[in-house]
Amino acid sequence: MKIHEYQAKEILRSHGVATPRGRVTDDPEEAARICAELGGRCVVKAQIHAGGRGKGGGVKLAGSPAEARETAGRILGMRLVTPQTGPEGQVVRRLLIEEALDIARELYVSVTLDRQAGKPIVMASTAGGMEIEEVAARDPGAILRQEVEPLLGLLPFQGRTLARGLGLGGATAGKAAKLLSALAAAYLATDASLVEINPLLVTGGGDVLALDAKMTFDDNALFRRPEVLAMRDLAEENPMEVEAGKYSLNYIKLDGNIACMVNGAGLAMATMDIIKLYGGEPANFLDVGGGASQEAVKNAFRLLVSDPGVRAVLINIFGGIARTDRIARGVVGAIEELGNVTLPVVVRLEGTNVEQGREVLRQAPFHFIVAEQMADAAEKVVAAARGGGR
Amino acid sequence: MAIWVNGDTRLVVQGITGKEGTFHALACREYGTRVVAGVTPGKGGTTVGNAEGTEGKGGIPVYDSVAEARAATGCNASMIFVPPPFAGDAIMESAAAGIELTVCITEGIPVSDMLRVKAFVADHPTRLIGPNCPGVISPGMAKIGIMPGHIHRPGGVGVISRSGTLTYEAVWQLTNLGLGQSTCVGIGGDPINGTNFIDVLQAFAADPETVGIVMIGEIGGSAEEAAAAWIAANYDRPVVGFIAGRTAPPGRRMGHAGAIVAGGRGTAAEKMAAMRAAGLHVVESPAKLGETMARALNG
Numbered sequence: 001m002k003i004h005e006y007q008a009k010e011i012l013r014s015h016g017v018a019t020p021r022g023r024v025t026d027d028p029e030e031a032a033r034i035c036a037e038l039g040g041r042c043v044v045k046a047q048i049h050a051g052g053r054g055k056g057g058g059v060k061l062a063g064s065p066a067e068a069r070e071t072a073g074r075i076l077g078m079r080l081v082t083p084q085t086g087p088e089g090q091v092v093r094r095l096l097i098e099e100a101l102d103i104a105r106e107l108y109v110s111v112t113l114d115r116q117a118g119k120p121i122v123m124a125s126t127a128g129g130m131e132i133e134e135v136a137a138r139d140p141g142a143i144l145r146q147e148v149e150p151l152l153g154l155l156p157f158q159g160r161t162l163a164r165g166l167g168l169g170g171a172t173a174g175k176a177a178k179l180l181s182a183l184a185a186a187y188l189a190t191d192a193s194l195v196e197i198n199p200l201l202v203t204g205g206g207d208v209l210a211l212d213a214k215m216t217f218d219d220n221a222l223f224r225r226p227e228v229l230a231m232r233d234l235a236e237e238n239p240m241e242v243e244a245g246k247y248s249l250n251y252i253k254l255d256g257n258i259a260c261m262v263n264g265a266g267l268a269m270a271t272m273d274i275i276k277l278y279g280g281e282p283a284n285f286l287d288v289g290g291g292a293s294q295e296a297v298k299n300a301f302r303l304l305v306s307d308p309g310v311r312a313v314l315i316n317i318f319g320g321i322a323r324t325d326r327i328a329r330g331v332v333g334a335i336e337e338l339g340n341v342t343l344p345v346v347v348r349l350e351g352t353n354v355e356q357g358r359e360v361l362r363q364a365p366f367h368f369i370v371a372e373q374m375a376d377a378a379e380k381v382v383a384a385a386r387g388g389g390r
Numbered sequence: 391m392a393i394w395v396n397g398d399t400r401l402v403v404q405g406i407t408g409k410e411g412t413f414h415a416l417a418c419r420e421y422g423t424r425v426v427a428g429v430t431p432g433k434g435g436t437t438v439g440n441a442e443g444t445e446g447k448g449g450i451p452v453y454d455s456v457a458e459a460r461a462a463t464g465c466n467a468s469m470i471f472v473p474p475p476f477a478g479d480a481i482m483e484s485a486a487a488g489i490e491l492t493v494c495i496t497e498g499i500p501v502s503d504m505l506r507v508k509a510f511v512a513d514h515p516t517r518l519i520g521p522n523c524p525g526v527i528s529p530g531m532a533k534i535g536i537m538p539g540h541i542h543r544p545g546g547v548g549v550i551s552r553s554g555t556l557t558y559e560a561v562w563q564l565t566n567l568g569l570g571q572s573t574c575v576g577i578g579g580d581p582i583n584g585t586n587f588i589d590v591l592q593a594f595a596a597d598p599e600t601v602g603i604v605m606i607g608e609i610g611g612s613a614e615e616a617a618a619a620w621i622a623a624n625y626d627r628p629v630v631g632f633i634a635g636r637t638a639p640p641g642r643r644m645g646h647a648g649a650i651v652a653g654g655r656g657t658a659a660e661k662m663a664a665m666r667a668a669g670l671h672v673v674e675s676p677a678k679l680g681e682t683m684a685r686a687l688n689g
Contacts, residue, residue, distance in 0.1 A: 084641075112653075113501060113581060113582075115581045115582065115610075115611040115612070115613070115648070116611070116612060116613075116616070118505060118508050118509075118582055119505065120505075132653060133653050133654035133655075136653070136654070136655075137654070150502065150505045150506060150509075151506070188502065191500055191501070191502050193501065218500055218501050218502070218647075219643070219647070220474060220498045220499060220500045220501065220647060221500035221501070221502065221503075223474075223475065224475070224500075250645040252639075252642050252644065254637075254639065262555075263555050264553060264554045264555030264556060264645075265553060265554075265579060265644060265645025265646045265649060266551070266552065266553020266554065266555065266556035266557070266579070266606070266608060266634050266645075266646070266649075267553065267554075267555040267556040267559055267634075267676075268644070268645060269556075269608065269609070269634035269635040269637075269638060269644050269645075269649065270556050270559070270632070270634040270676035271676075272635075272636075272637045272638070273634060273635070273636045273637050273658075273675075273676065274675055274676055274677060275637075276636065276637045277674060277675055282637060285638070285642075285644055285645070287645040290524075290536070290554050290555055318555045318558050318559055318562070320537065320538035320541065320555070320558050321417070321536065321538050350559070350562060351538065351541060351558065351562065352538060352540065352541070373677055374559070374675075374676060374677040375675060375677035375678075378677075
């Protein structure tokens with residue numbers, strides 16, 4: 001789960017991380033008042049979940065409360081397009097108004113999971129403001145790393161080692177080391193999967209602050225983090241994905257026109273891959289669960305056909321414990337109940353009782369395009385999508 | 391021969407009194423696994439599976455703890471169906487009781503729980519498989535897991551995979567071509583798991599009857615790259631490889647918690663390139679896993 005910058009900063013502050021002073025608002029008048037409180041100069045920052053906001057024009061400096069009001073009015077409600085939002089952009093509903101600080105240095109720090117080590121790691125680099133992926137590709141040695149023992153957190157000497165590596169000294173190094181331990185503490189305490197500060201600001205006066213903040217969380221741990229779950233902003237998420245979540249379906253919207261419904265995440269990914277291999281474009285990732293219950297199949301089908309961009313549907317189910325003939329009856333039942341389905345539907349069933357399953361499909365009142373293997377299914381659904389209907 | 395699971399396996403099922411636990415305990419027993427005990431705290435002294443239709447095999451005794459089950463039955467392997475908030479504890483209980491093989495089926499365990507579990511398990515003699523996995527099957531001998539037993543057939547191909555139904559797909563292709571399997575191991579779709587590709591590869595390499603390996607990876611992490619490097623240096627029988635998720639957009643978790651391209655790393659293209667460089671038979675199409683293995687074994 002993702003949250004906004006201003007929410008991440010709230011969490012980080014509660015763990016002792018210094019951030020610029022500021023407040024969140026959705027009102028230009030309020031933006032002007034906050035700017036005045038901050039001394040008449042401020043930064044107006046659009047709050048959307050995607051990164052790259054500065055490049056898209058969502059972060060602006062204002063030299064006066066009047067300018068803050070004007071800038072806020074312009075950014076609020078705009079569709080902000082960044083490299084991470086896709087071409088349709090994301091509507092800006094809130095702004096963070098923060099004090100403008102003098103910048104001596106911009107650094108990068110983050111906490112994330114190192115899968116190979118089986119531990120969280122703190123990463124730091126002097127290339128603040130740059131994407132860490134670019135730094136990693138260009139000069140992997142420029143990224144400093146310290147493994148975190150989950151029960152101990154980032155130890156003081158590890159923080160000092162990183163601070164020294166970033167070229168910091170004196171009181172500033174001490175502040176940076178403390179901030180890094182606080183970041184790791186926040187990561188561990190909230191079941192985060194990422195805490196990223198880019199840039200981490202060093203002021204002319206030697207203070208160290210989180211100028212930006214990004215946090216994402218382990219979805220599997222939200223059940224025990226109600227305070228984090230309360231920060232979820234559904235308006236930032238794809239409405240079809242939100243709908244799918246209500247039925248415990250694993251659904252991700254993509255840009256293609258071939259909807260697919262598959263049981264199991266690995267097989268669902270492989271199905272998308274084979275559609276692409278045969279020249280088609282998947283409209284989504286959808287895992288209805290390994291067992292493919294009739295209820296899950298029905299909800300999934302309703303969701304898929306509600307996507308106006310879809311031209312054909314591929315159902316790929318491997319019947320294991322759940323017998324294929326029973327799954328076939330589930331699919332037929334779902335389509336009958338929905339009624340009025342005009343899209344071509346290719347069904348590929350495999351596994352236990354597969355002959356009986358295919359027979360159920362052949363005898364159904366709805367005309368299914370029955371496929372025998374994954375390759376056959378991909379070929380048929382790509383052709384059906386090109387045909388634009390039946 | 392087979393790895394890890396065979397006729398000597400004596401299975402305890404943790405969480406046996408839950409719906410899934412009961413169903414799969416009986417399905418494993420039906421397949422031929424010796425299911426000797428179940429554990430549900432507070433339900434010790436009861437039995438599971440002595441109802442109609444279990445062919446007079448009698449009930450499976452339920453104990454309050456794994457230690458009690460081990461003392462009473464000599465169980466040496468565990469299968470876990472405990473819900474996610476408590477599954478980490480269940481794994482550690484199994485390890486502490488000295489169970490040699492712990493297979494955790496549960497999906498949805500928090501990563502931070504698994505970090506602690508992994509550290510704990512490292513200090514104990516148990517081998518953990520999973521979590522979030524279909525389990526392990528040695529066809530014709532025994533299975534520990536939720537896979538449909540009858541799609542398998544005994545033979546010489548080892549199968550390793552991060553996913554469930556995609557593994558069944560591969561197995562079914564092999565079976566339909568007459569290629570049986572020695573053991574199939576699902577290592578699970580989570581970012582932190584107990585047994586990795588290399589652990590399984592090493593076990594298959596030590597098994598003279600495993601004549602080739604099908605390895606199915608996914609986007610996310612770098613376990614496949616490490617496995618490919620190990621194969622290049624240590625294994626000369628044929629390995630067929632596939633990576634699911636070529637079309638997955640970056641930054642999105644594709645069902646499995648571990649299947650995510652993050653920070654520009656863990657792409658299918660990188661993994662397939664590493665596998666090719668290591669001499670694996672990499673298939674672009676998941677429909678060709680079986681026939682590619684057949685060709686590799688004949689060639």
